[in-house]
Amino acid sequence: MGRDEVVAVVGASGCGKTTLLRMAAGLTPPTSGDVCVDGRSVWRAGRPDGEALDTLAVVFQDPNLLPWFSVEENIALPLRLRGVARSERLDRARELCAFTGLAGFERVRPAALSGGMRQRAALARALVASPRLVLLDEPFASLDALTRDAMNLELQRIWVEKPSTAIIVTHSISEAVMLADRVVALTPRPACVAGTVDVPFDRPRPLELQTSPGFQQLVGQVRDLLQVAS
Amino acid sequence: MSRRSRLASYALTVGMFAVFLAAWKLYVTSADVSPFVLPPPEAVWHSIVDLLGQARTWHHIWITSQEILLGFGIALVAGLVVGVVIGEMPVLDRAMNPFLVALQVLPKVAIIPLLILWMGFGLSAKVVVAAIFAFFPITAGTRAGIRSVEPGHRDLAATLHANRRQRLRFVVLPSALPSILTGMEVGIVLATIGAVVAEYLAGSEGLGWLAVTSLNQLQVADLFAVIILLAALGFVAYAAITSLRRILVPWHPSADDRPPGF
Numbered sequence: 001m002g003r004d005e006v007v008a009v010v011g012a013s014g015c016g017k018t019t020l021l022r023m024a025a026g027l028t029p030p031t032s033g034d035v036c037v038d039g040r041s042v043w044r045a046g047r048p049d050g051e052a053l054d055t056l057a058v059v060f061q062d063p064n065l066l067p068w069f070s071v072e073e074n075i076a077l078p079l080r081l082r083g084v085a086r087s088e089r090l091d092r093a094r095e096l097c098a099f100t101g102l103a104g105f106e107r108v109r110p111a112a113l114s115g116g117m118r119q120r121a122a123l124a125r126a127l128v129a130s131p132r133l134v135l136l137d138e139p140f141a142s143l144d145a146l147t148r149d150a151m152n153l154e155l156q157r158i159w160v161e162k163p164s165t166a167i168i169v170t171h172s173i174s175e176a177v178m179l180a181d182r183v184v185a186l187t188p189r190p191a192c193v194a195g196t197v198d199v200p201f202d203r204p205r206p207l208e209l210q211t212s213p214g215f216q217q218l219v220g221q222v223r224d225l226l227q228v229a230s
Numbered sequence: 231m232s233r234r235s236r237l238a239s240y241a242l243t244v245g246m247f248a249v250f251l252a253a254w255k256l257y258v259t260s261a262d263v264s265p266f267v268l269p270p271p272e273a274v275w276h277s278i279v280d281l282l283g284q285a286r287t288w289h290h291i292w293i294t295s296q297e298i299l300l301g302f303g304i305a306l307v308a309g310l311v312v313g314v315v316i317g318e319m320p321v322l323d324r325a326m327n328p329f330l331v332a333l334q335v336l337p338k339v340a341i342i343p344l345l346i347l348w349m350g351f352g353l354s355a356k357v358v359v360a361a362i363f364a365f366f367p368i369t370a371g372t373r374a375g376i377r378s379v380e381p382g383h384r385d386l387a388a389t390l391h392a393n394r395r396q397r398l399r400f401v402v403l404p405s406a407l408p409s410i411l412t413g414m415e416v417g418i419v420l421a422t423i424g425a426v427v428a429e430y431l432a433g434s435e436g437l438g439w440l441a442v443t444s445l446n447q448l449q450v451a452d453l454f455a456v457i458i459l460l461a462a463l464g465f466v467a468y469a470a471i472t473s474l475r476r477i478l479v480p481w482h483p484s485a486d487d488r489p490p491g492f
Contacts, residue, residue: 026389068407081392
């Protein structure tokens with residue numbers, strides 16, 4: 001992957017999209033092969049490498065906010081674990097609250113937030129330590145359609161203002177084309193790459209883009225790759 | 231819970247208590263029950279007032295309270311340590327499981343004479359009995375809490391490269407705390423029972439001993455009064471632990487006294 005490139009991974013349910021992401025995140029060891037971030041292997045002798053993990057961040061399908069911490073404490077958690085001073089980490093967390101549209105909710109607990117706001121907080125937590133690679137595992141799958149559209153726009157705004165390399169796993173082809181610079185289609189299990197489709201649109205991409213012939217053509221190409229593979 | 235519904239539930243509690251007292255009085259009067267079998271409520275009330283006016287009663291309350299608190303404290307420390315260790319290490323959990331189950335199913339009253347043989351009739355034997363009674367629920371609550379940490383939270387700690395101490399402090403223990411508190415709530419009740427049973431069997435002071443002495447002297451109203459004092463002591467200890475829930479886990483549904491769905 002190139003620097004600041006966004007790659008979406010699509011494929012049939014059970015093909016191993018999430019397993020691929022978990023291998024990259026240091027959660028599931030690969031049986032063969034390697035995952036490298038900036039040339040550094042995520043796995044060393046079957047154990048995740050701490051320094052490699054420090055360069056990446058994960059946004060899960062479930063926001064996984066810790067209910068005993070406030071929103072700002074959740075966002076600041078990666079910095080707290082790295083020993084960053086309290087005032088410094090909370091300043092950074094509040095800055096990211098404002099950046100992700102959570103201003104005014106810094107001190108509330110996650111239970112008081114809507115699904116979309118919780119996912120914003122999870123995004124802010126992923127960005128707080130300025131990772132080199134962000135891994136997103138179907139981050140908006142549990143949201144309703146309107147909130148999902150809003151979060152897709154929000155994610156693009158974040159990438160425009162703070163570019164970062166990202167891998168997003170999704171089962172929605174149109175979401176993949178909407179968000180990514182490159183879409184990788186996987187075959188059913190045992191998964192291999194069925195093909196890739198480059199997405200040439202500039203960011204930010206408006207929602208109306210999804211009805212354009214160019215967008216639909218790319219969606220069709222990805223769908224064809226998946227259908228041929230199955 | 232709103233102030234109004236809180237007042238309503240207090241009023242209901244007082245009302246139920248009044249009905250209980252009225253039924254007790256009615257039964258004693260109408261069935262002409264001997265005061266040696268069941269004294270009337272006013273006789274028990276007089277005994278309570280009389281006992282609380284005596285310095286020796288407060289000494290007995292203090293002795294029993296000490297046994298409960300020390301026993302519960304020992305059980306809390308031991309239960310937390312053992313619960314965390316076996317909760318985090320499945321191999322040790324499997325290895326220790328037969329011992330823990332044996333300790334739980336063993337009729338603990340049966341080992342009290344053995345403890346007295348080893349430790350004498352003093353405070354320490356009663357403290358150990360209270361600790362043994364309270365140990366298992368605290369251990370079981372801690373273990374269950376640690377085992378039920380959400381997998382997503384464990385994944386989060388792993389991707390954040392948290393070390394063991396950080397994982398315990400920021401993720402595992404806060405998540406296990408509601409379950410630990412449930413174990414503590416059962417534990418404090420069992421510690422009270424353990425201390426009183428030990429006093430029944432081998433006491434020379436304390437509320438359990440006072441109850442036995444009242445019975446031996448056929449002071450049945452005093453016996454009832456001591457039982458009520460014991461219930462009050464247990465209630466205060468239990469209420470202290472349950473109030474910790476609102477302080478320590480305000481984020482958890484169990485700290486909310488509203489019924490589900492409200």
